[in-house]
Amino acid sequence: MNNRRWVALAIAVGLFLISIVFRFTANMATTDFEEAFGFWDRPFDENVIEEGNFNEKIAVLHVEGVIQDVSTNELLSSTAYNHKGFLEMLRHAAMDNTVEGIILRVNTPGGGVVESAEIHDQIAEIQEEYEKPVYISMGNTAASGGYYISAPADKIVAHPATVTGSIGVIMESINFSELADDLGIDFNTIKSGEYKDIMSATRDMTEEEFEILQTIIDEMYDDFVQVIADGRGMDEDEVRNLGDGRVYTGQQAYENGLVDDLGSMDDTISMLRDDYDLQQASVIEYEANAGFSQYLMGTIQSTFGSPDVNILGLQELFRQSNAPSAMYLYTK
Numbered sequence: 001m002n003n004r005r006w007v008a009l010a011i012a013v014g015l016f017l018i019s020i021v022f023r024f025t026a027n028m029a030t031t032d033f034e035e036a037f038g039f040w041d042r043p044f045d046e047n048v049i050e051e052g053n054f055n056e057k058i059a060v061l062h063v064e065g066v067i068q069d070v071s072t073n074e075l076l077s078s079t080a081y082n083h084k085g086f087l088e089m090l091r092h093a094a095m096d097n098t099v100e101g102i103i104l105r106v107n108t109p110g111g112g113v114v115e116s117a118e119i120h121d122q123i124a125e126i127q128e129e130y131e132k133p134v135y136i137s138m139g140n141t142a143a144s145g146g147y148y149i150s151a152p153a154d155k156i157v158a159h160p161a162t163v164t165g166s167i168g169v170i171m172e173s174i175n176f177s178e179l180a181d182d183l184g185i186d187f188n189t190i191k192s193g194e195y196k197d198i199m200s201a202t203r204d205m206t207e208e209e210f211e212i213l214q215t216i217i218d219e220m221y222d223d224f225v226q227v228i229a230d231g232r233g234m235d236e237d238e239v240r241n242l243g244d245g246r247v248y249t250g251q252q253a254y255e256n257g258l259v260d261d262l263g264s265m266d267d268t269i270s271m272l273r274d275d276y277d278l279q280q281a282s283v284i285e286y287e288a289n290a291g292f293s294q295y296l297m298g299t300i301q302s303t304f305g306s307p308d309v310n311i312l313g314l315q316e317l318f319r320q321s322n323a324p325s326a327m328y329l330y331t332k
Contacts, residue, residue, distance in 0.1 A: 044089055044286045050269070052282030058101045058272060059093040060265075060285045061086070066329070067111030067119070067145050081108070082288060083115050087122060089286045094126045100281060101272045102126065103135045104153070105265060109330040110145025110166065113220055116328050119149040120227060127152065133276055137268040138162040138259070143247055145328035147258070148224060151231030155275070156259040157268040158250030165253060166330035167228065167243030169220045171213060173199045173324040199324050220326055232257065247330060 049060065065081035093099050104123075110116065123134050136142070136150040138158040143166035150156050158164060180187065180202065187202040198209045221243075228239045234257060242256055253259045261271065273279050 044085065044092075044289050047285045047287055048282060049285050050283035053280045054282050055098050056278065056281040057096070057099045058103060058269060058278060058281050058283045059096070059099045060103045060105060060269075060283065061089050061093065062105045062286075063108050063119075063146070063149065065108060067108055067115045067149070069112065069115050081111075083118075085288050087118065090119070090122050090126065093286070094122075094130045094132065099132065100278055101133045101135065101276055103137055103265075103268055103272060104149070105137045105139060106142040106146050106150055107139030108146040109141050109143050110148070110328045112145070113169065113326050113328055116145035116148045117223075120152055123149065124152050127154070133272065135268055135272050137265045138164060138250060141330070143330035144168065146330075148227060148328050151228045153231070155261065155268075155271060157261045157263050157271065158253055158259040159264060160249065160251040160254075160262050162250035162253070163247050163330070164250060165242070165246060165248040165258065167224060167239070168245040168328075169217045169224065169326055170329055170331065171199075171217060171324055171326045172331075174201050175204065177202050177204065217326060220328075224328065228258075 063081070063086065067081060067083065069083035070080075090102075093102050126132050126134055133154045134152070136153040136156040138146075138150070138156065139162065140159075141163045142150060142158065143164055147164055147167060189197055189200070189202070191197050195209060195212065197203075198212065199205065225236060225239045225243060228234060228243070229236045232239075238257075242258065248256065248258065250259065250262055254262050261267075263271070269283055273281065
């Protein structure tokens, strides 16, 4: 390539870069930076649902999706459940002196054992240390871990058609050893102990391994039963009778004493107002603040269109481990 072509190519690249900067700057120029940068420092926003006395608030928090603390890429997903962010919201509601009551809108099939326990413990702390009532409004699904986190609440309200219950623990793995044999695939495993590859997907589980894992599941199930017995004031045998893993409708859960009342989110707000004399309180909703990365991604998308995640190679980069784990999870 001669010098003239190199110069022409350099000019073309320069013009392309200038056009990118110009278009990006045009988008940035329309932004209210005082407002935008103001919320980047906060993990969530407060949206007003019902006007009222702002020195007396009812805070609504949403538990949506599988309760699991996984690494997520904000550039790719701003809608998945964010465990750390939700716990921060709970802490803020607890410490905010203007918040007089908290409602959790639960719409989840459950999730991780540890994550569910962390939410449960924080709710109990709010009730004991801050003496604030916590009500539950169940959505379409509030099963397994969704019920676990609801158990300590001062009042649980479900829609008659809510799917709840599924009291129990599950641990699953896939065994593809026969398929591997058919394909002529061999696996070489070097391990430090007999049970190091327990629940391996490349071989059958032994009876001893099954017994080991069953004791773990039983221990976690005992904790689940105790949480319900303590939170609902129920006899342990009654909880075990109800907690055989089956799901219940909201109506059935009400008849069995697993929930206190039937109604909608609006009904739950009215109940909290009446029970704690909060008729003049404003109702606010905590909403996750995507922050700078999501804002930047939105700007890029509005300027250049949505990027192809597969081309960027980010899906593989952020792929989560599929190692089996115990879950308070309703699986269909």
